[in-house]
Amino acid sequence: MPASKAAQANKQRNRLVAQIGMLTARGMTAEQIAIEVANEVTPPQIELAWHQLGISPVLLHPGLALVDVAMSAKHRTKLAKEAMHRQIELPSLAASLLGKVADDDLFGAVLDG
DSSP, rough: OOOOOOHHHHHHHHHHHHHHHHHHHTTTHHHHHHHHHHTTOOOHHHHHHHHHHHOOOOOOOOOOOOOOHHHHHHHHHHHHHHHHHHTHHHHHHHHHHHHHHHHHTTTHHHHHH
């Protein structure tokens, strides 16, 4: 039985709201989100959605970018324990580690043994 037009519209709206939330959490502006969702909504509509949902855009410091990293649960657990030991958040520990590798050109030492 095909879904009703209302159900299809609701599903599409829910997908769009989820996508806006995800992109907002990644630090994208309303303008960037509008482009990313193929201009299905305008920046003012995105800002209205933020207001209605009670969320605020993530403001990244200039020069910073969010990076998605998939890793095994075992490695995440080890990193989380180290972050707790150092009394810092896991993302801060990961950023420090990766930044140090990049700054000191330690790619070979880390990746090649």
